[in-house]
Amino acid sequence: MSLTTKPLALNMNKPQRMAKPSGTSPLAFVLEEHSLRGKDITGIENLSISELNLILDVAAKLKENKFDETQTLFGKGQTLAMLFEKPSLRTRVTFEAGMTQLGGHAIYLEGKLGERESVNDIGKNLERWVDGIMARTFEHETVVALAANANVPVINGLSNKEHPCQALADFQTLIEHKGNIKGLKMAYVGDANNVSNSLLLLAASLGTDFAMACPHKYEPQASIWMKALELAKISGANLTLVEDPKLAVEGADAVYTDVWTSMGQEAEAKEREKIFAPYQLNGNLLKHAKEDALVMHCLPAHRGLEITDEVIDGPNSVVFDQAENRLHAQKAIMALVL
Numbered sequence: 279m280s281l282t283t284k285p286l287a288l289n290m291n292k293p294q295r296m297a298k299p300s301g302t303s304p305l306a307f308v309l310e311e312h313s314l315r316g317k318d319i320t321g322i323e324n325l326s327i328s329e330l331n332l333i334l335d336v337a338a339k340l341k342e343n344k345f346d347e348t349q350t351l352f353g354k355g356q357t358l359a360m361l362f363e364k365p366s367l368r369t370r371v372t373f374e375a376g377m378t379q380l381g382g383h384a385i386y387l388e389g390k391l392g393e394r395e396s397v398n399d400i401g402k403n404l405e406r407w408v409d410g411i412m413a414r415t416f417e418h419e420t421v422v423a424l425a426a427n428a429n430v431p432v433i434n435g436l437s438n439k440e441h442p443c444q445a446l447a448d449f450q451t452l453i454e455h456k457g458n459i460k461g462l463k464m465a466y467v468g469d470a471n472n473v474s475n476s477l478l479l480l481a482a483s484l485g486t487d488f489a490m491a492c493p494h495k496y497e498p499q500a501s502i503w504m505k506a507l508e509l510a511k512i513s514g515a516n517l518t519l520v521e522d523p524k525l526a527v528e529g530a531d532a533v534y535t536d537v538w539t540s541m542g543q544e545a546e547a548k549e550r551e552k553i554f555a556p557y558q559l560n561g562n563l564l565k566h567a568k569e570d571a572l573v574m575h576c577l578p579a580h581r582g583l584e585i586t587d588e589v590i591d592g593p594n595s596v597v598f599d600q601a602e603n604r605l606h607a608q609k610a611i612m613a614l615v616l
């Protein structure tokens with residue numbers, strides 16, 4: 279189903295579950311019809327404010343009930359195919375454990391897509407066997423092509439453009455620690471990448487102020503920034519982009535950083551280390567944020583480069599809460615879309 283023709287409301291062209299849901303869980307309300315059922319989660323950019331809030335709400339409820347054995351929302355046989363072009367710890371384990379906990383199971387596939395057979399054909403095969411696809415790809419277009427060719431929901435597990443599951447888990451963490459996120463200030467320091475794109479769009483959608491500090495030539499793409507500004511007009515979020523990391527971090531409620539060299543950019547690593555050195559999240563930079571500011575990182579961290587041990591292991595760090603919430607946020611997504 280292509281993004282352009284896909285209606286925001288219930289997607290009639292997507293088949294419903296292959297296996298019947300058990301529906302016995304106190305969380306069975308997520309089985310009710312809503313606009314996310316059957317929808318591809320290719321990026322935050324394709325989700326409405328009510329869909330984003332529904333995912334965050336269900337994620338919180340799943341976490342609250344995490345020891346409840348009746349979390350099995352799926353009937354036996356519900357299957358997710360997980361396609362990985364790049365390595366992973368968190369995404370792989372949380373999607374697989376999440377499917378198991380919901381009563382289904384996941385199949386792990388590794389390798390570059392489009393080499394042995396076309397991406398379109400992979401999508402057309404998988405839709406005949408499984409109820410959903412999670413894909414971690416180099417090119418965002420690969421996720422979009424899978425979504426266009428597979429009549430089951432496709433979830434982006436990281437592409438070069440977005441990392442929507444990460445951003446949703448991060449905002450779940452922000453809500454847990456800070457309560458109401460409207461009007462909070464999140465500072466993002468470093469490379470404008472897949473993670474910062476999804477955070478920026480989510481902050482702009484939900485009304486969280488977002489201040490970015492990036493070196494010249496490493497800022498977000500104009501199309502992403504313009505889209506975020508449009509969303510911010512509605513939500514009231516204040517978006518700023520500066521070069522000086524101290525300016526972005528000033529008075530922040532959360533300070534976020536990510537690697538300077540993302541997967542696929544390894545050839546630029548040495549050059550990037552020099553350019554990004556002033557953007558390290560260390561004790562001196564953190565002093566400019568509020569005293570109780572959260573320290574956030576999607577992990578894996580390159581300790582001593584974008585973040586120091588002192589900060590990532592310090593009292594303000596919530597990086598492992600973020601990692602835990604990948605599980606709950608993705609279970610919410612899967613329970614809602616599959």
Ligand code: CP
Pocket residue numbers: 365366367368369370436444576577578
């Ligand atoms: N944050 C994240 O996506 O981690 P992995 O690369 O280990 O999946």
Ligand code: NVA
Pocket residue numbers: 436471472473536537539540541576577578
């Ligand atoms: N920006 C990083 C995130 C890893 C989870 C990358 O794409 O490698």
